[in-house]
Each structure stands twice: as C-alpha cells, then as structure tokens.
Amino acid sequence: MQATFFRFTPYVLGAFGVGILIFVSALAGISTRPEGMLAVLWPANALLLVAFIRVKEAHTPLGWLAAFAGYLAADLVTGASLVTAVLYSLPNLASVAVGVYLFARLNAEDQFLKRAVSILYLFLISSAASVAAGLVASVAEGVAMQGDPLVSFMFWASSNFVAFMVILPFALMVPLTRAAWRSGLYADLREEFAVKSFYIFVPAVLLFISVAMVTVVRGPGAVVFPLPALLWCTLTYRLPVVAFLITLIAPWLMAGLEFDMIATVPDPENPYLGTLSLRLGIAMLAFGPLTVAAIDRERSELVDRLAHAAKHDFLTGTLTRGAFMAMGQAMVEAVAAQKGRLSVMVLDLDHFKSINDTYGHRAGDQALIAISKIISANLRDQDLFARLGGEEFSLLLPDMAPIDAQALAHRLRKAVEETHVPTADGTPITITASIGVVSRELDKVEMLENLIGQADNGMYSAKAEGRNRVVAL
Numbered sequence: 001m002q003a004t005f006f007r008f009t010p011y012v013l014g015a016f017g018v019g020i021l022i023f024v025s026a027l028a029g030i031s032t033r034p035e036g037m038l039a040v041l042w043p044a045n046a047l048l049l050v051a052f053i054r055v056k057e058a059h060t061p062l063g064w065l066a067a068f069a070g071y072l073a074a075d076l077v078t079g080a081s082l083v084t085a086v087l088y089s090l091p092n093l094a095s096v097a098v099g100v101y102l103f104a105r106l107n108a109e110d111q112f113l114k115r116a117v118s119i120l121y122l123f124l125i126s127s128a129a130s131v132a133a134g135l136v137a138s139v140a141e142g143v144a145m146q147g148d149p150l151v152s153f154m155f156w157a158s159s160n161f162v163a164f165m166v167i168l169p170f171a172l173m174v175p176l177t178r179a180a181w182r183s184g185l186y187a188d189l190r191e192e193f194a195v196k197s198f199y200i201f202v203p204a205v206l207l208f209i210s211v212a213m214v215t216v217v218r219g220p221g222a223v224v225f226p227l228p229a230l231l232w233c234t235l236t237y238r239l240p241v242v243a244f245l246i247t248l249i250a251p252w253l254m255a256g257l258e259f260d261m262i263a264t265v266p267d268p269e270n271p272y273l274g275t276l277s278l279r280l281g282i283a284m285l286a287f288g289p290l291t292v293a294a295i296d297r298e299r300s301e302l303v304d305r306l307a308h309a310a311k312h313d314f315l316t317g318t319l320t321r322g323a324f325m326a327m328g329q330a331m332v333e334a335v336a337a338q339k340g341r342l343s344v345m346v347l348d349l350d351h352f353k354s355i356n357d358t359y360g361h362r363a364g365d366q367a368l369i370a371i372s373k374i375i376s377a378n379l380r381d382q383d384l385f386a387r388l389g390g391e392e393f394s395l396l397l398p399d400m401a402p403i404d405a406q407a408l409a410h411r412l413r414k415a416v417e418e419t420h421v422p423t424a425d426g427t428p429i430t431i432t433a434s435i436g437v438v439s440r441e442l443d444k445v446e447m448l449e450n451l452i453g454q455a456d457n458g459m460y461s462a463k464a465e466g467r468n469r470v471v472a473l
Contacts, residue, residue, distance in 0.1 A: 014057030015066040022048055022070030030078050032255065040258045041251050042159050044071070045092050045133070046167035049099040053111060053172070059100070068093060087140040095133035095160050099125055112172050113239070116294040119169075123287055126164035130157040158279040165283040166250040169243035169290055203232040204245065211249045215256040223257060223281045227288075234289040235296065242293040246286045253282055313387045315365055316372035324386030328396050328448045331384060335398050336442040343397040343405035343439040344448075346455040347375070347412065350432045350467040352391035359423045364391075367421045367431055374415045378408060394452055402439035402472070409435045409470040417468060432468035434459050439472070 025044040032040040048067050052059040071092055075085035102125040103111055110118040134157030138149035207229040214222040226249060234242050258275055311323035319327070335342045349371065356364040368391065375393060379385055384396040397405055413433055420428035436458025438451060458471040465471070 010057040011060050011062060014055060015060065015062040017055075018048065018051055018058050018063045019066035019070045019073075021051060022067045023073050026071055026074035027078070030074060039159065040254050041166075042092075042163050043167055044074075045095050045099075045129075045160055046163045046171065048092075048096045049103070049129070049164070050168065050171040052096065052100050053103050064093070067096070087143075090140055091133040091137040091156050094136040095129040098132040099129035099164070102128060113169060113294065116291070116298045119287070119291045119294045122168060122172075123165070126161055126168065129164060130161035133157060133160045154276050158276045158283075162250070162254070162279040162283040165286045166247060169286075170240070170247040173240045173243060200236070203229060203236045207233055207245060207249065211252055214253055218257065223253060223278060223285065226253070227285065230285070230289045231292065234293045237293075239290070239293040239297050242289060246289065250282055250286060253285075254279070316368055316387050318372050318376070318393070319384065319386035321386060321388050324384060324388070324394065324396075325448060328384055328386075331396055331398060332442065332448050332451070333445050336445045339441070339443050340399055341401065341439065341441055342451070343395075343400045343402065343437060344451045344455045345395040345397065345405065345409055345435060345437050346388075346452060346459045347393045347395070347409075347416075347433050347435045348459050348463070349391040349416075350434055350463070355429060355431070359427070359429060363421065363423045363429060367429060370419055370421050371416055371431065371433070374419060375412060378412060378415070388452075394455070396448075400439075402437075405437055405439050406470065406472050409437050409472070413468065413470055434462035434467050435470045436460070436462060437470060437472040 022044050025047050026042075029039040029042040029044055052063065057063075068089055071089035072082075072085045075088055076082065080088070106118075106121060109115055110121050113119065113122065134153035134155075137156035138153040141152040142149045207226055210226040210229045214225045217225070230242075230245070230249075233245055237245075257278055311320060312318065313320050332342065349367070352364065352367070355367060368387070371393070372387070375385055375395070379395070380397075382398055386394050388394050397408070400408075413435055416431055416433040419431055421431065422428055436455040438455040438458060440446070440451065454473055458473045461473075462469045462471040
C-alpha cells in the first residue's frame with residue numbers, strides 16, 4: 001500500500017501543479033479582459049501545452065482533470081456562471097489537446113526548437129491548435145446562443161495563436177533543472193553579455209525604447225516600430241535570448257495597443273476586426289525574428305562543425321597536423337614570453353603496419369581510436385594533442401617539469417601495452433608504443449618543428465633500443 005502511494009505521488013503532485021498553474025495563469029488572462037470581450041493575452045493554454053510536453057508527471061488523465069478544474073475555478077471566482085465557465089473551458093482544452101497531439105508527432109529536436117524548420121512546425125501547430133479553439137468556441141456560442149459564432153471563432157483563434165507564438169518558443173527552451181540551466185539559457189546569457197562592452201546591450205536597449213515609443217505614438221502602424229531593433233537583436237543574440245525578449249515585449253505591445261484601440265473605436269463600430277488584425281500582426285512580428293534567429297543559429301552551428309572538421313582528424317578526433325602546428329607555435333611563443341617550461345612528446349605505435357596487414361585496416365583504425373582515447377584521458381586542459389599522420393602522435397605539455405613529463409610518457413606506454421583491441425574474429429591485439437620526450441626551458445622563441453624533430457629523434461632511439469620504451473633527450 002505504501003509503495004503504491006509513493007509510486008503515484010509524483011503524478012498527484014504533477015496534477016496539483018497543473019491545477020495551480022492554470023488557475024493562476026487563467027486569472028492573469030482574465031484580468032486583461034476588456035469589458036464585454038475576451039482576454040487581451042491568454043497565457044494559460046500555452047503554459048498547459050508546455051507542461052504536458054515537458055513534464056511527464058503532469059500529462060496524465062488526472063492532469064487533464066486538474067487543468068479543467070483550474071479553468072473552471074478561475075472563471076467561477078471572477079463571477080462567471082457554471083455554464084459559462086464550462087463553455088469557456090472546452091475551447092481551451094481543445095486547443096491544448098490538438099497541440100499535444102501534434103507535438104507528440106515531432107522528434108525531440110523539433111519539440112525543443114533545435115532546428116530552423118522547428119519554428120515552422122511551431123507555427124503550423126500553433127495555427128492548428130488555435131483553429132481548434134476557435135471551432136469549439138463557435139459551436140459553444142451557437143449552443144448557448146450568447147454571441148456570433150463567427151466572431152467567437154476569430155477571437156478565440158487569434159487570442160490562442162498570438163499566445164502560442166509569443167510564449168511557446170521561450171517556454172520550450174527554458175531549462176527545467178539546475179544543471180540544464182547552467183549549461184543552457186544561463187550559459188547563453190553569460191556568454192552573450194560577458195563581452196566587456198556597452199555595445200552588446202545596445203540592441204536590447206533600443207528594443208525596449210522602441211516598444212515604449214509604441215505606447216506613446218500609438219496608431220495602427222505602431223506595431224512595427226520594434227521590428228528594426230528586434231531584427232538587430234536577432235542578429236546579435238542567440239535564439240533563447242531572442243525568444244525571451246519577445247516574451248517580454250509582446251504582452252506590453254498587446255496591452256498598450258489593444259486597450260488604446262478599443263478605447264478609440266467609435267461606438268457604432270465593432271472592435272473585433274481591429275483586435276484580430278493587431279493580434280495576428282504581433283504573432284507575425286514574433287514569427288519573423290524567431291525564424292531568422294533559428295536560421296542564423298543553424299548556420300553558425302554548421303560553420304562551427306566545418307571549422308572543427310578542418311582542425312580535427314576525422315578518425316580519432318584529435319587535432320590535425322596543420323592545426324597542431326599553428327596552435328603549438330602560438331603556445332611556444334606564449335611560453336617563451338614568460339620564460340617558462342615546455343615538454344614535447346612524440347609517440348609512435350610499434351609494428352603498426354603488421355596490424356593492418358594481418359587483421360585489416362578496420363582493426364588498425366580501432367587501434368588508433370583506442371590509443372587516442374588513452375592519451376586524451378591522461379592530459380590536462382592546457383595540453384595539445386594531435387595525430388601527426390599514420391600511427392604517429394605528438395603532445396605539447398606547457399609548464400610541466402621534465403620528471404613529470406617522463407612519468408606521463410611511462411604511464412602512457414604502460415597503458416598502451418595493457419590495451420587489447422578486439423578484432424572481427426575476436427582475437428585481441430596487443431599494441432606497444434615507442435615514445436620520445438624533450439623538455440626545454442624557453443627563454444626565446446623556437447620553432448615548434450625543431451622541437452618535434454628532437455622528440456622524434458628520441459622516439460627513433462626508443463625503437464632502435466628495442467621498442468616499447470621511453471627515451472628522454
């Protein structure tokens with residue numbers, strides 16, 4: 001009995017959290033209702049959709065029941081009748097149900113907006129969920145005879161659509177755990193604003209200034225005032241930061257412009273078409289920059305991958321010879337400027353050709369990968385490691401005493417000797433390595449190629465003395 005209780009406790013807590021979330025967010029939405037109209041911004045549906053997508057303990061039948069109770073409670077405590085509260089809850093639940101169903105068809109990358117095309121999927125799902133809300137609302141209005149079904153459809157659909165487009169991008173990307181927060185959004189914010197220059201803040205400052213101008217100037221064209229600054233933010237900041245800024249400014253825009261428009265519409269005219277146009281405009285104001293930011297992120301990631309591929313060996317993941325020589329020469333110059341110590345190591349696998357000839361090149365590749373992992377596991381963050389070519393590797397070890405460099409070389413030699421690489425027929429391959437080590441106190445800049453050549457001489461001496469040994473020069 002006790003085990004059953006603890007097994008269901010997370011789902012009970014998840015449902016309770018959903019009920020509280022919907023009650024509070026629905027009250028916040030109701031507080032933005034102009035007299036005789038629906039809410040200017042309705043965050044409850046978007047937040048419920050995110051909760052069901054991201055928290056498995058929330059997405060249960062009990063969670064749906066709690067959400068329904070939250071919607072009902074918010075309407076009832078603000079003076080709605082039970083019938084009206086039920087009728088208002090059904091379109092909300094319908095929109096979330098469609099959103100959850102469609103999001104479940106996406107892979108994890110697209111659910112959490114990891115690709116540029118994910119923004120398009122978000123747009124389409126938001127549209128479908130909003131249409132569902134509008135259709136259910138129009139039927140409910142027709143049954144209750146409380147209003148024009150067409151107007152209900154347009155108003156419910158537009159209200160849900162703008163809320164989805166404004167809230168979902170940031171809510172889907174915001175980290176839920178401390179570890180994810182530190183490596184996710186917090187890391188993005190820290191990296192964005194770590195630049196010690198005021199100019200990194202200029203796009204965000206101008207964005208808020210342009211939004212403030214909207215509330216001062218007003219008028220039908222004011223909704224596009226923030227667009228230039230928002231595009232600048234898009235090209236300056238990462239996607240999660242852009243989504244966060246949109247989530248901040250959109251409610252400000254909607255409240256300022258929509259209340260102003262309703263207040264200035266002449267009595268005989270219907271404000272619904274104006275509010276519909278305004279809401280769609282704000283939704284598209286969010287969609288455009290989000291798409292640009294997502295495309296820019298994907299392009300940057302592609303450039304980073306290409307740069308990484310150009311600098312790293314495709315098989316072992318170590319630095320290529322060219323990248324190693326360039327980065328290594330810079331290290332030599334930095335060490336020489338501080339009159340520091342540098343150790344250079346060259347490691348070559350013994351009788352490697354016979355491994356390829358006997359067991360095939362696939363076994364040889366597996367051996368190179370295994371040795372690369374062994375070496376990498378024994379290095380510090382400041383050390384450089386590269387595959388110079390074939391079965392030869394080189395290491396640069398700054399600020400390491402000669403005795404420590406030699407001790408590391410002996411550890412690596414022993415670790416290589418103890419490694420057994422399996423082959424296709426299950427026969428383990430035993431590998432050995434010959435290592436040359438050179439340690440220098442650098443009081444002037446030397447050519448890295450010369451230092452590697454000296455370590456190379458030590459490696460050849462190790463081979464001449466019988467292999468599987470370390471020679472320090």
